[in-house]
Amino acid sequence: MIDQETVNSLFDMTYGLYVVSAADGGKLNGQLTNTVFQVTAEPPRMAVAIHKNNHTHSLIAASRAYSVCTLAEGTPMTVIGLWGFRSGRDLNKFAKVRHEAGVTGSPLVLDNTISCFEVNVKQTVDVGTHTLFIGDIVKGKLLAQGKPLTYDYYYHVMKGKTPRNATTFKPPEQTAGKTEQK
Amino acid sequence: MIDQETVNSLFDMTYGLYVVSAADGGKLNGQLTNTVFQVTAEPPRMAVAIHKNNHTHSLIAASRAYSVCTLAEGTPMTVIGLWGFRSGRDLNKFAKVRHEAGVTGSPLVLDNTISCFEVNVKQTVDVGTHTLFIGDIVKGKLLAQGKPLTYDYYYHVMKGKTPRNATTFKPPEQTAGKTEQK
Numbered sequence: 001m002i003d004q005e006t007v008n009s010l011f012d013m014t015y016g017l018y019v020v021s022a023a024d025g026g027k028l029n030g031q032l033t034n035t036v037f038q039v040t041a042e043p044p045r046m047a048v049a050i051h052k053n054n055h056t057h058s059l060i061a062a063s064r065a066y067s068v069c070t071l072a073e074g075t076p077m078t079v080i081g082l083w084g085f086r087s088g089r090d091l092n093k094f095a096k097v098r099h100e101a102g103v104t105g106s107p108l109v110l111d112n113t114i115s116c117f118e119v120n121v122k123q124t125v126d127v128g129t130h131t132l133f134i135g136d137i138v139k140g141k142l143l144a145q146g147k148p149l150t151y152d153y154y155y156h157v158m159k160g161k162t163p164r165n166a167t168t169f170k171p172p173e174q175t176a177g178k179t180e181q182k
Numbered sequence: 183m184i185d186q187e188t189v190n191s192l193f194d195m196t197y198g199l200y201v202v203s204a205a206d207g208g209k210l211n212g213q214l215t216n217t218v219f220q221v222t223a224e225p226p227r228m229a230v231a232i233h234k235n236n237h238t239h240s241l242i243a244a245s246r247a248y249s250v251c252t253l254a255e256g257t258p259m260t261v262i263g264l265w266g267f268r269s270g271r272d273l274n275k276f277a278k279v280r281h282e283a284g285v286t287g288s289p290l291v292l293d294n295t296i297s298c299f300e301v302n303v304k305q306t307v308d309v310g311t312h313t314l315f316i317g318d319i320v321k322g323k324l325l326a327q328g329k330p331l332t333y334d335y336y337y338h339v340m341k342g343k344t345p346r347n348a349t350t351f352k353p354p355e356q357t358a359g360k361t362e363q364k
Contacts, residue, residue, distance in 0.1 A: 002226050002319055009297040009322025010220065012252040012330045014198030035219045038192065038349045039231040040310045044184050047229075047314070049221040070194040115191035125307050127316055128222045132229070134309055137184055140191025148194045150332075167220045 010168070015151035017075075019083050020048055021107045022059035022066045028094045028107045031056045032084030034151045035167045036068050044137040046119045049130040051165035055088035060121065060133050065104035069116040072146040073153060077160065079112050084163040103139045114146045130167060192350070197333035199257075201265050202230055203289045204241035204248045210276045210289045213238045214266030216333045217349045218250050226319040228301045231312040233347035237270040242303065242315050247286035251298040254328040255335060259342065261294050266345040285321045296328045312349060 021030030035049040048066065050057045060066045071080075082093055098110040108116040117140035125132040151168075154160040162168060203212030217231040230248065232239045242248045253262075264275055280292040290298040299322035307314040333350075336342040344350060 002322070005324055006226075006299060006319060006322030008324055009252075009299045010226070010319070012198075012297045013218065013220070014196060014330050014332050015219070016194075016196030018195075035221065036195065037197075037217045037219045037229075037231070038195070039217065039314060040312050040349055042311060044188075044192070045309060047231075047309075049219070049229075070191075115194045117188060117191045123307070123309065125305070125314075125316075127227060127229075127305065129224060130222050132221060132307075132314075134307075137188060137192070140184070140188030142187055142190055148196050150196050167222055 015168075017071045017080075017149045017151055017154055019069045019071065019109050019113070020050065020056060020066055021069070021109060022056055022063050023101070023105050023107055024059045024062040027059060028092070028099075029055045029059050029088030030083060030093055030107065030109060031088070032080065032163060033166070039134060045122075045134065046117075046137055047132050047134045048119075049127065049132050049167050051130050054165055057131060061124070061131075063105065064121040065106050065118065065135075066121070066133060067102050067104070067106035067108050067116050067118045069109040069113040071149040072112055072114045072144065073149045074146070075112040075149055077158060080154070080158075080160060102141075108141060110143060114144050114148060115140060115142045117141070197350075199253045199262075199331045199333055199336055201251045201253065201291045201295065202232065202238060202248055203251070203291060204238055204245050205283070205287050205289055206241045206244040209241060210274070210281075211237045211241050211270030212265060212275055212289065212291060213270070214262065214345060215348070221316060227304075227316065228299075228319055229314050229316045230301075231309065231314050231349050233312050236347055239313060243306070243313075245287065246303040247288050247300065247317075248303070248315065249284050249286070249288035249290050249298050249300045251291040251295040253331040254294050254296045254326065255331045256328070257294040257331055259340060262336070262340075262342060284323075290323060292325060296326050296330060297322060297324045299323070
């Protein structure tokens with residue numbers, strides 16, 4: 001357990017908001033995340049932390065690939081809700097979302113995104129509740145002009161809440177937020 | 183090798199700018215980084231990617247702890263230069279910087295920062311040129327009001343360059359930037 005000052009110090013960190021997606025055996029799913037990070041430049045290598053309970057975790061573990069699509073500032077809260085607060089086990093999140101298959105087979109989200117790239121997984125690291133999927137960046141695609149949506153904008157301007165399985169989730173007594181599972 | 187469109191898609195990612203520091207046997211060092219991210223919420227657990235050639239890498243590997251201090255928007259370019267473009271093997275970066283020892287012994291940077299937190303390393307992951315140091319967050323400290331410096335602000339407003347050993351380093355033909363080692 002950490003104290004409130006420590007929690008607040010973590011709030012000074014800067015994150016973007018992304019949809020991480022994967023496909024396996026005809027099943028597609030994607031989820032909201034803020035923890036996608038480049039870990040080396042040569043070769044260009046990426047890491048994402050995904051909660052073990054999430055449907056997207058199963059698909060990435062099976063396909064050994066994923067896509068990361070950067071959400072645009074101006075993305076409606078209903079779209080954030082779809083990616084961050086619904087589970088792909090209960091509905092097909094891609095049913096009403098424009099998408100196409102990338103070079104890895106992972107779906108690229110074409111609505112409310114400014115760019116996507118894909119990753120072939122080379123390492124998986126168990127970090128507790130989450131797995132880090134680390135791999136090589138294979139192809140990126142530019143989709144639209146626009147500013148990336150940041151977690152700061154989502155939290156302070158859109159007054160958004162944090163999904164329960166986020167790496168940065170804060171329990172309701174600290175956020176006063178209703179949360180649902182992905 | 184990735185193509186230019188892929189490089190550009192990675193530019194849509196959002197990062198903050200931090201000083202990651204450690205201490206071992208009376209030696210202190212810190213370096214600029216943008217790749218610090220929380221990997222789990224329960225317990226609160228952090229990861230940072232550090233280039234194996236950097237002096238800070240040796241100190242974290244020896245002490246098994248580090249601090250992360252969030253730089254403030256408005257940090258002078260000379261300060262960025264100290265943390266990001268000089269090597270702690272050549273000079274004592276802390277000689278003219280206000281600092282104090284944190285609970286882990288890692289130095290907390292008190293100039294041009296808004297908050298710090300410390301991490302006890304539990305896992306190290308070799309990801310190629312860099313090591314991921316993953317560990318538990320033990321204590322944070324709020325230092326000043328202010329906005330965090332983002333990589334976007336540094337790059338587009340301050341026209342800053344990327345240190346050679348950064349995870350997101352782009353070679354000179356892509357950035358037209360002079361770079362030095364940390």
